Amino acid sequence: QVQLVESGGGLVQPGGSLRLSCAVSGFSFDDGTVGWFRQAPGKDREFVAAISRSGGDTYYADSVKGRFTISRDNAKNTAYLQMNSLTPEDTAAYYCAQGSPFRAPVETTMVRYWGQGTQVTVSS
Numbered sequence: 119q120v121q122l123v124e125s126g127g128g129l130v131q132p133g134g135s136l137r138l139s140c141a142v143s144g145f146s147f148d149d150g151t152v153g154w155f156r157q158a159p160g161k162d163r164e165f166v167a168a169i170s171r172s173g174g175d176t177y178y179a180d181s182v183k184g185r186f187t188i189s190r191d192n193a194k195n196t197a198y199l200q201m202n203s204l205t206p207e208d209t210a211a212y213y214c215a216q217g218s219p220f221r222a223p224v225e226t227t228m229v230r231y232w233g234q235g236t237q238v239t240v241s242s
Contacts (some may be wrong), residue, residue, distance in 0.1 A: 124138060132240055135200070149171065151217040153228075168188065201238070209239050213232055
């Protein structure tokens with residue numbers, strides 16, 4: 119079955135960086151678009167970033183534009199989210215998501231499969 123497994127979360131100080139990874143199995147990775155979402159306690163799950171099948175097109179929420187970078191390595195069946203200049207407002211559980219082949223998932227309703235999430239905490 120389809121599995122998306124996130125890793126790389128943790129505790130980081132404000133201004134620091136983390137790189138999240140999403141290892142995908144159970145389907146042909148380069149047939150699907152990929153997205154990252156996050157959910158803070160008491161808040162709705164929100165879009166963070168998404169990438170097309172080839173990696174040629176990327177999309178970002180305004181709140182992370184210029185600080186976060188999404189990428190993918192189709193040979194390794196893995197997607198990444200490089201997060202720089204982190205602030206306490208970035209604290210959340212981060213979820214990897216697979217979308218349809220033709221539309222990168224920029225809304226939760228566009229997600230076909232979810233990972234289990236990885237916690238990111240930004241605090242001094």
